[in-house]
Amino acid sequence: MYLLGYDIGSSSVKASLVDAHTGRCVSSAFYPKTEAAIIAVKPGWAEQDPASWWENLKLATADIMASSGADPKDIKAIGISYQMHGLVCVDKDQNVLRPSIIWCDSRAVPYGQKAFDTLGHENCLSHLLNSPGNFTASKLAWVKENEPELYDRIYKIMLPGDYIAMKLSGEICTTVSGLSEGMLWDFAEGAPAQILLDHYGMDRSILAEIRPTFSEQGRVSASAAAELGLAEGTPITYRAGDQPNNALSLNVFNPGEIASTAGTSGVVYGVLGEVNYDPQSRVNTFAHVNHTEEQTRLGVLLCINGTGILNSWMKRNVAPEGISYAQMNELASQAPIGSAGVSIMPFGNGAERMLQNRETGCSVHGVNFNIHDKSHLLRAAQEGIVFSFKYGIGIMEQMGMNVNKIHAGHANMFLSPIFRETLAGVTGAVIELYDTDGSVGAAKGAGIGAGIYKDNKEAFATLEKLAVIEPSDTAAYNEAYELWKSRM
Secondary structure (H helix, E strand, O other): OEEEEEEEOOOOEEEEEEEOOOOOEEEEEEEOOOOOOOEOOOOOOOEEOHHHHHHHHHHHHHHHHHHHOOOHHHEEEEEEEEOOOOEEEEOOOOOEOOOEEOOOOOOOHHHHHHHHHHHOHHHHHHHHOOOOOOOHHHHHHHHHHHOHHHHHOOOEEEOHHHHHHHHHHOOOEEOHHHHHHOOOEEOOOOEEOHHHHHHHOOOHHHOOEEOOOEOOOOEOOHHHHHHHOOOOOOEEEEEEEHHHHHHHHOOOOOOOEEEEEEOOOEEEEEEEOOOOOOOOOOOEEEEOOOOOOOOOOEEEEEEEOOOHHHHHHHHHHOOOOOOOHHHHHHHHOOOOOOHHHOEEEOOOOOOEHHHOOEOOOOEEEOOOOOOOOHHHHHHHHHHHHHHHHHHHHHHHHHOOOOOOEEEEEOOHHHHOHHHHHHHHHHHOOEEEEEEOOHHHHHHHHHHHHOOOOOOHHHHOOOOEEEEEEOOOOHHHHHHHHHHHHHOO
16 A cells, blocks of 8 residues: 655655655655756746646656556555645636746735735734745736736646646545635634735635645546556545655654755754744744644744755865865864854845844854864855754744754765754754655645544654754853854
């Protein structure tokens, strides 16, 4: 018995086939093999053709089915993870009307800011838990104003994962978690966000039907089965945005639990058990995968743009030429905790929401030409990234979150001993590293939605824990953090 998981990213589409009994991934594949194209007609714009996601999904599916030799009839459920905040528009015949405006497109910023100011900051935050910002609803507002004839033809709007589910099943539906990431869910009313729909002059009928995150959300149609080599009638039983799904993949479901990733950008995603928000909107708050009317579970998301990209910049420009990341970590470890007084602000990859959308740039502080060398700079870069995580976690703690354990995949910056030991030391949290990814998590989410697993504990009982990092040298790390913070 198998479970099939898809992860629809902006770089690639990944598929994984998971043995439901053992929890092991038996086959996985991703397409395209080079990074997927992003259409940028103007500066700040970013679009993708949804049809390209479907074509890459077909290729990935064919690959895993061929390599695994699995019988399509043995696949009992399908789960979908997807890039958040995108906008897909379709007409009544389910034809896509324009390229998808994806997460990193910034054209809707002024629309969201105007809504925030007009409706009132406190009003927006108490209902939406965020500024309308550059999210899906504001992207649709841009379409309404700039492409009115096309807007009039829209039957439903969808997120990227909703589109894939529609292609699989022919049914159009979404989730509360999905609506919340688009600023289209009102947490005070427990209903679609009428205050923002009214402000933008949009009819509620443009939204898809809502279904629970863990539930049957359609079945593979005959036409999709023929295209994909899957069995007609296979149920789709889970979908979630990539960050909530990453948390699910790491078995993060309950208040105080934290999931973190540290690739080009870095994310700290914590679960909150009560409705709350940051008054300065420095973090984003969405419905988590297990949020229900009876049980409040919110995902508080902190994103630091300057994470792995700073580390890679240091490798190219500061580290000795030809050095590997592992060798660079060894060189950095020659410097003491706190890098002998050198501090680096990792904010060189655009405006940071945590800093209230200020673009401060990366800066280096405290260098003494007589005592500091490459090792101090390399260590200070990693510490600076971690200290920015710590600063954001402080915002989460002000919202009522107790951070005592951080779950992460054994990848990217978490491969560095300095990075993970600094994070444990400065936060006082235990770091647990796991072997998993988003498409595998989506498959297990489908197992929960289909009732194959009774709950997340059973679904993730076989999740492989690779390492545990206990906090140590907390006084030294906190002293270095306080110096870093004083230089922000």
